[in-house]
Each structure stands twice: as structure tokens, then as C-alpha cells.
């Protein structure tokens with residue numbers, strides 16, 4: 001099924017409780033059972049020293065200025081960028097749970113004038129650009145039904161509401177051309193099938209014959225609202 005020798009870069013995004021971890025695991029298994037070599041990743045990667053600072057911040061164990069923590073999240077992707085590219089060049093498909101989309105919207109959701117979506121996106125420019133971003137969409141009601149949030153920094157309904165709005169806004173900006181919205185309100189098997197179909201479609205796409213792209217400034221992207 002894979003049309004080219006390089007691997008694909010696939011991102012799963014969404015609000016907390018959308019089922020990202022479950023679908024991430026299933027997608028990886030499904031790709032492996034089709035014969036793909038797969039690297040599983042997630043951001044933040046809490047195992048590195050930058051990741052440990054992020055972890056302490058999210059757990060409320062340390063304070064960070066908003067721009068500083070934003071740049072730590074970005075640096076946490078940059079420290080993985082070389083290995084992502086190397087894997088993909090080697091023919092391995094990299095499947096990531098959260099990426100720069102979360103990076104942009106969660107920071108901008110703090111609502112600071114000096115931390116806009118645009119500002120938040122700048123440090124991401126030059127990172128490997130996903131071939132597809134599957135955005136797992138659930139309603140506020142469904143999110144509430146799935147049980148309470150945890151105790152981490154951003155797990156409040158006010159923050160989730162702003163994050164939801166900004167994920168929608170991002171879909172209307174040039175990044176939207178990389179995003180496919182998945183209705184994640186249904187049962188796990190149905191969502192899994194929807195995701196697989198879109199990934200197979202993307203892999204059949206000739207884009208995979210080209211080299212992996214980089215994240216570009218908005219001004220250099222086609223504006224194609226999805």
C-alpha cells in the first residue's frame with residue numbers, strides 16, 4: 001500500500017478525553033499489521049530534561065512564565081526533529097500523539113495579547129511538517145460525559161473551551177490544509193475505521209513520493225480553508 005520508500009508523518013490531535021491515546025495505539029497496531037514499520041511518539045515527551053521541566057509545570061510543581069513554557073514545549077519537539085526525519089527517511093512511519101497544533105492552541109488559549117496564535121507558531125517553523133493531522137473532535141457535552149478532567153494545569157473546562165475554539169480557528173488558517181476532522185464522538189471501532197481510511201488515502205497520495213516538508217510561515221502556504 002505504501003507508494004514510496006519514505007515513511008509518513010502522522011499526527012493525532014484533539015481535546016483531552018477525545019480518545020487520542022486509544023486511537024494512537026490502534027492506528028500504530030493497524031499500520032504494523034499492514035507491514036509498515038512504525039515509531040510511536042508523543043509530545044510533550046516528558047522523559048528528556050526539557051520534558052521533565054514541562055512535566056513539573058503541568059503538575060503544578062513549578063512556575064514558568066507563559067512564553068518560557070511555550071518555548072520549552074517547542075524545544076521539546078526540536079530535540080526530536082532530527083530523529084523524526086531520520087526515521088522517515090529510513091522508511092519508518094512516525095505516528096505522534098499531539099504536535100505543534102497543541103503547541104499553538106494551548107498557549108494562545110491563555111488569552112494574552114502578547115501570545116497570539118501567530119506568535120505561538122513562530123518557533124515551530126522549520127520542524128517536520130505532518131503529511132496528515134487527524135483532529136479528533138468531540139462536543140463539550142460528550143467531553144463532559146466522558147468523566148472529569150485530571151489535575152494538570154490545563155485540565156479545566158474554561159481552558160478546554162478556549163482550546164476548542166482555537167482548534168477550530170486553526171482549521172481556517174493555512175494549517176487547516178493539513179488537518180482532517182474526525183468525529184470522535186462515536187464508538188472506538190468506528191473512529192478507528194475512519195482514521196484508517198484517511199491514512200490509507202493519504203499514503204496512496206503522491207505527496208509521499210516527495211521529501212518530507214517543513215512547517216512554513218503562513219505567508220508561504222496556500223490558504224485552503226478545510
Ligand code: FDM
Nearest residue numbers: 043044073074098099102103106107154
Ligand atoms: N500541550 C501539549 C501544550 O500546552 N503544548 C504543547 O506543545 C503540547 C504538545 O500539554 F494539556 C498541553 C496539552 C495538554 C498537556 O499533554 C499535556 P498530554 O497529552 O495530556 O500529556
Ligand code: MG
Nearest residue numbers: 016150152155
Ligand atoms: Mg492530559
